Amino acid sequence: MVVLPDTSEEESEDKNVDVKKFSEIEELTGKLNISDEAKKLMRSVMENDQNTIDEGKLIKEAYNAGISSFTPSTMFENLVKNFSLAKQLYGETMIRLLTGYDPSYIEKNISVPEFKNLLKKAVEEKISQLKKDKVLDKNEEITDVGAELAMVVMAAEELENIIPKGYLGERVHKKSSIYGEKEDYKLYKKGVRYRDIAVKRSVKTAIRRGHEKIEKTDLRAFERMQKGMVKIIYAVDSSGSMKGRKIDAAKRAGVALAYKAINEKDKVGLVIFGDKIKDSIPPTDDFTLLLKKLTKITASRETNIVVAIKNASELFEADGCTKHLVLITDVLPTSGEHPEKETLEAAAEARARGITISIVGINLDKKGKELGMKIAELGEGKLYIAKNTEDIDRIVLEDYESVM
Numbered sequence: 001m002v003v004l005p006d007t008s009e010e011e012s013e014d015k016n017v018d019v020k021k022f023s024e025i026e027e028l029t030g031k032l033n034i035s036d037e038a039k040k041l042m043r044s045v046m047e048n049d050q051n052t053i054d055e056g057k058l059i060k061e062a063y064n065a066g067i068s069s070f071t072p073s074t075m076f077e078n079l080v081k082n083f084s085l086a087k088q089l090y091g092e093t094m095i096r097l098l099t100g101y102d103p104s105y106i107e108k109n110i111s112v113p114e115f116k117n118l119l120k121k122a123v124e125e126k127i128s129q130l131k132k133d134k135v136l137d138k139n140e141e142i143t144d145v146g147a148e149l150a151m152v153v154m155a156a157e158e159l160e161n162i163i164p165k166g167y168l169g170e171r172v173h174k175k176s177s178i179y180g181e182k183e184d185y186k187l188y189k190k191g192v193r194y195r196d197i198a199v200k201r202s203v204k205t206a207i208r209r210g211h212e213k214i215e216k217t218d219l220r221a222f223e224r225m226q227k228g229m230v231k232i233i234y235a236v237d238s239s240g241s242m243k244g245r246k247i248d249a250a251k252r253a254g255v256a257l258a259y260k261a262i263n264e265k266d267k268v269g270l271v272i273f274g275d276k277i278k279d280s281i282p283p284t285d286d287f288t289l290l291l292k293k294l295t296k297i298t299a300s301r302e303t304n305i306v307v308a309i310k311n312a313s314e315l316f317e318a319d320g321c322t323k324h325l326v327l328i329t330d331v332l333p334t335s336g337e338h339p340e341k342e343t344l345e346a347a348a349e350a351r352a353r354g355i356t357i358s359i360v361g362i363n364l365d366k367k368g369k370e371l372g373m374k375i376a377e378l379g380e381g382k383l384y385i386a387k388n389t390e391d392i393d394r395i396v397l398e399d400y401e402s403v404m
Contacts, residue, residue, distance in 0.1 A: 017372040024180050034264035054097055055135050056153030059146045061094035064248045066298040070140040072124045080117065083110050091244055098126055151295040158252040158393065161260065162399050168260055196221045206365070230322040230404055232261060232285040234396075236297060237329035238278060243299035246362055249389035250328045251294045253360075253396040257326075258290040260397055264404070270294070273308040274301040275335045284313040304335035305375075309346040313353055323355045324403045327398060330362035332371055340371055347378040357381045359401045360392060 014097055022231045062068070067090070075098065078086045080293035082241065083106065087095065092103045099122045109115040130136040135146035162168060200219045206218040236242075237240060243395050254270070261268045267283035308327060316323045347357055357379025360374040364385060376383040382402065384395045 005383070007058075011193060052149065054154060055133060056149040056373065057351045058094060058097040058130075059135060059142055060248075060295070061091055061097065061300055062142065063150060063296060064251075064299055065090055065094060065246055066243055067094075068142050069138055070127050070142075070232075070296070071125050071132065072140075074124050075127075076120050079106070079123075080110060080116055083107055089194060099123060131152070145296060145322045146148075147292070151291045152252060154295055155255050155259075155291055158255040161208075161252070162393055162397075163258050165394075167256065167394055173176055226229075226319050228321055228398075230261070230264075230266040230267065230324065231269070231316060232257070232324045232326065232400060232403070233271055233283065233315060235271040235273060235308045235312055235325060235327045236259075236294075237274070237303055237305075237308075237327070237331070238272050238297050238299045239274045239303040239331065239334075240300050241303075241331050243327075245389050246330055247297060247299045249362075249392045251297060253328070253393040255291065256393040257396050257400055258287055258294075261400060263368050266404075268371050269312070271312050271315070272297050273304060273311070274299075275304050277307055277311050280311055280315060282317075301333050302334040303329060305329065305333040306339070306342045306346045309343070309350050309357070309382075312349045313346075313355060314353035316353070316355060323353075324353055324358070324400075325379070326358045326360060326399055327375075328360045328362070328392070328396075328399070330364070332368050343371070344374055344378060351379050356403065358384070359388060360384045360395055360399070362386050362389065362392070377395075 003370045072235065075090075078089060079095070079099075088104060090098070093161070095103050095106070101119070101122065105334060106119065110119075127140060128144070131140070133145075134143055135149060137143050139167065149201065166333060201220040202214055202218050205220060205333065206214045210341065211218060235255050236247075236254065262285050265285075266292060267285050269281055269283040271280045272278040272293070275361050280295075281289065281293060284290070305327065309325065312325045336342050336354075350357060357375060358381035359376050361368060361372045361383065364372055369383070369385065372383045372385075382399060384394055384399065386392050
């Protein structure tokens with residue numbers, strides 16, 4: 001049984017009707033296929049298995065810190081040798097999940113021999129448990145199971161964060177969507193989205209026909225004026241300066257964008273870049289593939305926006321769809337002989353190929369803002385300045401809606 005959504009466009013003079021039964025309607029959006037192992041992990045997360053959730057968070061934080069190996073002796077040595085440096089390397093969340101101790105407590109007691117022994121034992125036992133749970137392999141490297149667990153936890157956290165805020169709801173401003181505006185009514189048929197069912201119109205039809213319950217022949221759906229598909233490529237700067245909270249926020253925003261766009265029958269591609277392209281996929285409706293790629297992003301080296309723009313341009317097909325590139329970065333381009341000039345030339349070339357470009361800048365300085373504005377102007381997109389990493393998912397979704 002499904003509860004059909006209410007519709008603001010309908011008139012409201014209907015009588016109260018006791019509808020005894022609805023026909024079940026299935027809606028498929030995107031390709032949400034995941035492995036059997038990932039399904040088991042997802043069930044554990046949804047059932048609030050705290051140990052599983054914590055292990056997923058730990059691996060997620062490791063990726064954000066650029067760490068793929070958990071060697072007990074090395075990690076313990078880093079903690080006791082220079083704890084301030086260890087906090088920069090691992091981050092407080094990862095330290096807490098790895099040791100079971102609050103970082104402030106460790107800092108106060110790190111010089112106490114008895115506590116050092118307890119800390120060493122805690123790190124060894126945690127890594128041993130991760131190996132037992134197949135999150136790490138025998139060489140303490142992150143396994144596919146570990147990566148999928150991190151993926152599930154990251155997706156669950158982001159959706160839990162944005163759904164209550166209404167970021168995935170109906171847009172408040174009136175603008176034609178990919179499916180067009182609701183113009184008229186038509187008979188329901190297989191393939192119609194459940195959100196397009198005109199509930200009150202269907203109920204009124206059932207009443208006029210004297211039916212005690214709504215039958216399939218009573219169902220009416222909104223007729224929409226059609227509009228072309230949007231293809232958007234999400235380009236993430238994975239240079240060294242993005243390590244930690246910035247790369248985490250960029251990943252989570254990518255989850256939100258992929259979920260929203262695929263649900264709207266649009267397609268999302270991904271470009272991960274530093275001084276060169278680390279990975280890329282053309283626009284797709286495969287939500288799980290996007291999640292896997294986002295999860296494994298690690299930050300290192302310099303920033304080369306030129307290669308990101310050029311690579312994204314090649315990923316778009318030569319069709320009539322709306323093509324849009326959104327770049328997430330925190331610094332000016334630093335690679336190439338004339339990085340700024342080459343970046344602007346690449347932006348102009350992309351626009352000539354029908355691609356619009358927006359920039360989401362994380363705490364850009366004055367010079368960075370000026371270049372970002374020039375890129376956005378050439379790309380006929382927008383420049384957004386995120387002063388708080390927690391705003392990035394909202395900004396990315398706002399930019400997506402601007403091109404829908």
